[in-house]
Amino acid sequence: MSYQSGLQITVIGAGHGGKAMAADLAARGYAVRLYNRTYENIEVIAIRGGIEITFEDGRRDIGYLHRVTSNIAEAIEGAQLIMVVVPASAHRDIALACAPHLKDEQVIVLNPGRTGGAFEFRQVLREAGCTANVTIAEAETFLFASRSEGPAEAHIFRRKNTLPLAALPATQTETVLSLVQEVYPQFITARNVLYTSLNNMGAIFHPALTLLNAGWIEATGGDFEFYIDGVTPSIGRVLERLDRERVTVATAMGVRAQSAQEWLARAYSAHGETLHEAIHANPGYKGITAPRTLRHRYIFEDVPYSLVPIAELGRRFGVDVVGMEAMIQLACILHGTDYRHRGRTLKRMGLEGLSLTEITRLVETGEEESSQP
Numbered sequence: 268m269s270y271q272s273g274l275q276i277t278v279i280g281a282g283h284g285g286k287a288m289a290a291d292l293a294a295r296g297y298a299v300r301l302y303n304r305t306y307e308n309i310e311v312i313a314i315r316g317g318i319e320i321t322f323e324d325g326r327r328d329i330g331y332l333h334r335v336t337s338n339i340a341e342a343i344e345g346a347q348l349i350m351v352v353v354p355a356s357a358h359r360d361i362a363l364a365c366a367p368h369l370k371d372e373q374v375i376v377l378n379p380g381r382t383g384g385a386f387e388f389r390q391v392l393r394e395a396g397c398t399a400n401v402t403i404a405e406a407e408t409f410l411f412a413s414r415s416e417g418p419a420e421a422h423i424f425r426r427k428n429t430l431p432l433a434a435l436p437a438t439q440t441e442t443v444l445s446l447v448q449e450v451y452p453q454f455i456t457a458r459n460v461l462y463t464s465l466n467n468m469g470a471i472f473h474p475a476l477t478l479l480n481a482g483w484i485e486a487t488g489g490d491f492e493f494y495i496d497g498v499t500p501s502i503g504r505v506l507e508r509l510d511r512e513r514v515t516v517a518t519a520m521g522v523r524a525q526s527a528q529e530w531l532a533r534a535y536s537a538h539g540e541t542l543h544e545a546i547h548a549n550p551g552y553k554g555i556t557a558p559r560t561l562r563h564r565y566i567f568e569d570v571p572y573s574l575v576p577i578a579e580l581g582r583r584f585g586v587d588v589v590g591m592e593a594m595i596q597l598a599c600i601l602h603g604t605d606y607r608h609r610g611r612t613l614k615r616m617g618l619e620g621l622s623l624t625e626i627t628r629l630v631e632t633g634e635e636e637s638s639q640p
Contacts, residue, residue, distance in 0.1 A: 272297055274449060277346040279361055280353035281309050284378065286421040287413035288352055290318035292450060293330030300334040302342035304364070309335050311418035321422040340368045348374050348446055352409070354564055355381040355572035355611075362388045366395035373401045374443050376432070380405025381568070382464040383576040383616045385435040390617035404434040404443045407463040410453060427534075431457035431466070436633035458522075459630040465517040465524050470573035471510045472527070473565035478597050479505065481561055489559040494552035503543025508590040510542065516577055519584040520623060561601060570598040571610030579613050584623060 274297060278289040281303035293299045303309045312318055317331035336342050343349055343365060351361055358377065365375075369392070377384045385405040392401070412424040430453050434440040437459040447454045457463045472494075477484065480497045491497065498506070510527040517524035531537040531545045539545035546552060558565055574591050581588035599606050613619040618626060628634045 272449065274298070274348060274446070275346045276300070276450070277302060277343050277349045279303075279342070279349060279351045280357070281312070282353065283413050283415045283421070284409050284411060285352035286312075286318055286415050287320065287411050287423050288350060288378070289332060290320035290328075290330035290421050291322075291411075291423060293317060293332050294320055294328040295450075297450060298333040299330070300336065300342050300346065301332050302336055302339060304337055304339075304360075306337035309337070315419050317419070319417075319420045321416070321420075323423055323425055339364045343368055343373070346373060348376070348450075350376050350378055352378045354568045355384055356568050358384055358388055358572075359391050359615075362391035363395055366392050366397040369397055369399040369401050371400040373399070374446055375401060375403045376443065376447060377403070377405040378410065379408045379467075380460070380463060381572045381611075382467045382470060383611045383618075384464070384572075385433075385460045386464075386616035386618060387611055389435055390615065393617070402434055402439045402443055404432055404440070404447075405460055405463050406454070407431040407457065407466055408469070410451060427453060429453055429455050431455055431463055433457040433460045433463045435460050435630060437631050438633065461517070461520055461522050461626075461630055462524070465513065465520070465522050465577070466530075467513075467573050467577075468527060468530055469565075469569050470577060471506055471513060473569040474574055474594050474598060475505055475509055476502065477558060477561065477563060477565040478594060478601065480557060481601065484557050484559075484561055487557075489557035491557055492553070493555050493557040494546055494549070497557060498543055498546050500541075500543050503541055503546065505590065507542045509594070512581065512586065512588045512590050513577055516581040516584070516586045516588065519586050520580065521627060566598050566602065567604075570595055571606040575607060575610030575612065576616065579611075583613060583618075 276297055277300045278285050279302045289299050289301045313335040317329045319329050321327050385403045388403050410430050411426050414422050416422050432454045434443045440456055476497050479502050514524045514526055528542055528545050535549045535551050537545050537549035539548050574595050578588045578591040
């Protein structure tokens with residue numbers, strides 16, 4: 268089969284997002300390898316040779332894949348661009364699996380990084396003894412709203428107009444973009460990974476809404492509109508408090524983060540005097556139902572890999588994060604899990620003991636040692 272480009276792309280992860288991205292790229296003529304650690308989950312794709320994809324406008328196509336495998340060495344060999352599309356809870360395992368097989372000049376993009384994803388991925392590679400000169404980048408969120416609709420079927424409902432991306436260090440961002448924008452011109456420059464990590468809106472909307480509606484979710488199996496019925500004026504005030512804490516943590520680190528209301532206005536043209544009003548003014552939230560169970564990624568992913576790292580940075584730099592601490596503690600009790608210990612701590616991100624100056628130097632230039640005597 269002939270391809271429209273010599274670019275070799277690997278998509279890691281065959282969930283909702285990974286299948287959609289792999290199919291979309293393959294349908295547009297790129298050579299794509301799809302990796303999933305459990306072969307049974309991609310066996311039908313391997314047998315068929317591709318994924319049937321339905322696009323936003325209703326068009327249907329088949330993305331024929333170059334390779335479908337559960338062998339990570341086979342998946343990333345020769346790949347110039349490695350798109351990691353897995354929950355943040357799997358970033359560590361993926362980094363460990365990739366570490367022995369990575370080669371110089373490969374680019375790894377976390378789609379998305381949540382909070383601190385690039386830091387943790389980099390730290391795991393170092394601890395695993397990986398010496399390859401690779402570049403790690405992270406997206407602020409995921410490009411698509413998509414769903415897996417069968418063992419070898421995916422549906423893209425919509426894609427974002429723009430999506431900020433930053434490399435670690437920021438001096439490599441333009442190099443990464445020159446590669447990524449060949450396939451997705453929607454990616455744009457973010458100043459550095461602190462911006463992509465601290466503009467993580469999922470940290471504000473997902474855990475608190477799920478936890479504060481826990482009784483309703485269990486009683487109805489999630490049969491209510493999550494962002495409409497679930498966001499009452501009181502819950503809206505809790506979300507506003509969490510959002511102020513996030514923005515304050517960002518400010519303490521020299522980052523001008525957008526507020527949740529600013530984000531809703533930019534992304535959806537949804538406005539309101541309060542966050543409650545702005546959420547209810549967003550037509551994009553109409554019809555979205557709540558999680559069916561409390562064993563949901565809005566807790567087991569967004570608490571340890573979004574709230575925990577933001578709260579860790581807040582404590583490190585003297586910001587009151589009592590609202591976030593309350594949500595983390597509630598999640599720990601509800602799931603019987605110590606998310607503080609299991610989550611993305613400063614140590615796991617390789618930031619323990621670093622000053623703000625040292626962290627800033629790391630994200631901007633990659634330098635790790637202070638130049639001061």
